[in-house]
Amino acid sequence: MTNESADKREVGRVSLAEKIQGRQAQLKQAGLLRRRQKLDSVQVEPTKASMHFVVDGVDYLNFSSNDYLGLTQEPELLTALNLSAQEYGVGSGSSPLVTGYSQAHQLLEQQLCKVTGHEAGLLFCSGFSANTALMKTLFDSSDCVVADKLVHASIIDGLVDSKASLKRFLHNDLVSARRLLEKHKPQALVTESIFSMDGDSAPLASLSRLCREQGAWLIVDDAHGFGIQSALPSNTVPANADVADIQVVTFGKALGCQGAAILGSQVLIDFLVSNAREYIYSTALSPTSASLALAAVKLTQGVSPKALTLAGNIAYFKQACVSAKVVLSESMTPIQPLIIGDADKTVEVAQQLKALGVWVGAIRPPTVPKGSARLRITITALHTKSDIDKLVSALASMNIEVLASLVIRPVVR
Ligand SMILES: Cc1ncc(COP(=O)(O)O)c(C=O)c1O
Structure with missing residues (x-):
């Protein structure tokens, strides 16, 4: 394309480069910019299967994976x-x-x-x-x-x-x-x-x-x-x-x-x-x-030992949260949201948890409705009781104010 025709195309309309930069700036302003996080490579040792990963040389406990049964390391x-x-x-x-x-x-x-x-x-x-x-x-x-x-x-x-x-x-x-x-x-x-x-x-x-x-x-x-x-x-x-x-x-x-x-x-x-x-x-x-x-x-299929361990871990986590006065939703599944509301606050809390070695997903709009940003905690069969204790004491130390109105939602069955 000649310079002349390229110039003509841009007359009277925002260039693609400007559009992209503008949208990114808006997302940044709203605290909604997304970035990838590179995990370091791990040697999967079946005897040591665990829910840990390493980022920039730092070891984290992973409470953000959908690998509910730990099968990625099976x-x-x-x-x-x-x-x-x-x-x-x-x-x-x-x-x-x-x-x-x-x-x-x-x-x-x-x-x-x-x-x-x-x-x-x-x-x-x-x-x-x-x-x-x-x-x-x-x-x-x-x-x-x-x-x-x-x-x-x-x-x-x-x-x-x-x-x-x-x-x-x-x-x-x-x-x-x-x-x-x-x-x-x-x-x-x-x-x-x-x-x-x-x-x-x-x-x-x-x-x-x-x-x-x-x-x-x-x-x-x-x-x-x-x-x-x-x-x-x-x-x-x-x-x-x-x-x-x-x-x-x-x-x-x-x-x-x-x-x-x-x-x-x-x-x-x-x-x-x-x-x-x-x-x-x-x-x-x-x-x-x-x-x-x-x-x-x-x-x-059938009742697997991994599923039983998962069920035990979910129950243990919920009970530990009750004891530590950490308010959760009614979920009885591996997905345990802690709804904070504000997107920036949610990211801030997730960063503080990271500083304590605990990784949970900070989920913001548009993935979830506006005003319902949350920590999405996932419990798996590979977590140990002491992993869960570490998570719950980290959560308790944050003094997180959850959105009570979204915690208990009436479900008409
Ligand atoms: C409810 C639901 N459906 C579909 C998908 C998409 O599945 P996949 O990750 O295999 O593309 C996801 C993944 O995030 C999901 O949560």
């Missing part, structure tokens, strides 16, 4: 990875409809169907692409979809791209959901099983009954529930084919690896194979990732 998965690489190679080499779909993928799809009761499954490289593909492919401008106010960004992005009419119901509120179902007669209702930033569970059994009564499909994003069912309170309804018409599971949380699947009827999956652009025009999930996820699914 020796059986390392073995599965090696065996799969020898059998299939490390990459799939093409998109699934060309030659990228192998037996490793099929075995995982079959296992996922076996444990959830769905007829068929389709694998994606991430939960984000599974959700956007599902929403964009299934819905169009002639559809209406009702979704919980707090569903994940990938669901919202997919629904916005689909051009469907989107109505949001109050978080986990059955009365609000019913009102929207009756008024708008949507094709589907979308929720999460365990909410990623709040750690509370959706009333799946009631939502399922409501959807059937109203003739809408129930779509459940099970990213944070899949794999830890036996660590949850016994009355928690699993997001399987009994309640959900479509279930999205991800492999990057409790399974400790990477990728995702959409599970549903054979007709649905055949439709997605022919129409989902994210599936058709993208290199297939690597066979090693599929074999890893398969091994992880097998490890997490």
Whole structure:
């Protein structure tokens, strides 16, 4: 491009460089600038598996990981990875409809169907692409979809791209959901099983009954529930084919690896194979990732010792917080938010915790609603009681003022 034409393009409009700088400055001003944090490499020693990492030479206790069962360090998965690489190679080499779909993928799809009761499954490289593909492919401008106010960004992005009419119901509120179902007669209702930033569970059994009564499909994003069912309170309804018409599971949380699947009827999956652009025009999930996820699914079925340890750690953490007068939400899952409200204050508290060797996520808008910035504490099976004691005494020493109005939210079931 000549200088003259480049200059012309910039006449009367803000240049891209200026736009980027302006937006970054606004984010900085609002305390919402995001930065990556590089972790030092770790030698995974299975006998010493722990929830620690090193940043700039400093050792931290990690209370910010979605690796709820500690499977990222599981020796059986390392073995599965090696065996799969020898059998299939490390990459799939093409998109699934060309030659990228192998037996490793099929075995995982079959296992996922076996444990959830769905007829068929389709694998994606991430939960984000599974959700956007599902929403964009299934819905169009002639559809209406009702979704919980707090569903994940990938669901919202997919629904916005689909051009469907989107109505949001109050978080986990059955009365609000019913009102929207009756008024708008949507094709589907979308929720999460365990909410990623709040750690509370959706009333799946009631939502399922409501959807059937109203003739809408129930779509459940099970990213944070899949794999830890036996660590949850016994009355928690699993997001399987009994309640959900479509279930999205991800492999990057409790399974400790990477990728995702959409599970549903054979007709649905055949439709997605022919129409989902994210599936058709993208290199297939690597066979090693599929074999890893398969091994992880097998490890997490039934009552596993890791899930029992996780349940014990969640209970221990909650009790220790009660004793130390640290106010938590009602969450009984590995995700334990401490809602502070102000974004800057939340970052400040997270920095103070880091100075004490404890790493928790500082979650700010737009990831969570404005005014509800929070520490997102995650408890895992690899934490020891003394790790949890260290976290709780660090939290107690902060004198954190939590937003009481957001701590106890009425859940209508
Ligand atoms: C509820 C929920 N759905 C979907 C995703 C996306 O999954 P993935 O990390 O595999 O892209 C996430 C991850 O943050 C999530 O929390």
